[in-house]
Amino acid sequence: MIENTSMFKLSYGLFVLTAKNSEKDNGCIINTVSQVTSSPMRISITVNKQNYTHDMIKETGMFNVSVLTEEVPFAVFQHYGFKSGRDTDKIIGSSMPRGENGIVYLSQFTNAFISGKVIDEVDCGTHTLFIADVTEAQVLSDVPSVTYQYYFDNIKPKPQEKKKGFVCTVCGYVYEGDELPEGYVCPICKHGADAFKPL
Numbered sequence: 001m002i003e004n005t006s007m008f009k010l011s012y013g014l015f016v017l018t019a020k021n022s023e024k025d026n027g028c029i030i031n032t033v034s035q036v037t038s039s040p041m042r043i044s045i046t047v048n049k050q051n052y053t054h055d056m057i058k059e060t061g062m063f064n065v066s067v068l069t070e071e072v073p074f075a076v077f078q079h080y081g082f083k084s085g086r087d088t089d090k091i092i093g094s095s096m097p098r099g100e101n102g103i104v105y106l107s108q109f110t111n112a113f114i115s116g117k118v119i120d121e122v123d124c125g126t127h128t129l130f131i132a133d134v135t136e137a138q139v140l141s142d143v144p145s146v147t148y149q150y151y152f153d154n155i156k157p158k159p160q161e162k163k164k165g166f167v168c169t170v171c172g173y174v175y176e177g178d179e180l181p182e183g184y185v186c187p188i189c190k191h192g193a194d195a196f197k198p199l
Helices: 004-009 052-060 074-080 148-155
Strands: 015-020 025-030 033-038 041-048 062-068 110-124 127-139 165-168 174-176 196-198
Touching: 015 052, 025 041, 025 052, 025 074, 041 052, 041 062, 041 110, 052 062, 052 127, 074 148
Parallel strands: none
Antiparallel strands: 015 025, 015 062, 033 041, 041 127, 062 110, 110 127, 165 174, 165 196
């Protein structure tokens, strides 16, 4: 089934790309999915050649794209990464739903998923551009798609402000403050200020 409205979910966002060979499923985060034509419905994706997912698509010519929602937690990005390791099977043994092509799609934080069958590919150096016929497309949610800007503003943890202070080199006790008081003694190991160094 192809729902035309699913194409509207392809904003400039972040997507989970999934693929499968005969034994394993794998996935990675990508940020380039575009509609190429509407009749027939075709999309293009750009995938880093270092991704194991890239090799699976080259081998089988099939893939799914899950359009992530603004509700997606940071753990999803930690799990899939922006560049998946070649030896990491991201979704092996998964009980997640599968499209008609047998490939899993991430359902809990997805507002649409689109399945593609590759009809052409272009070598772009470090990446391959795959052009595919859409074989299945469904809308699952009305939650807005997550964009890069939304990801950086609301999902990715903000860097922690570095604490100011001093650490005891003997026992590890941390004194928080801009300056260590003159004649300070560690309350744990009783060493003096000369045993402390700045954090």
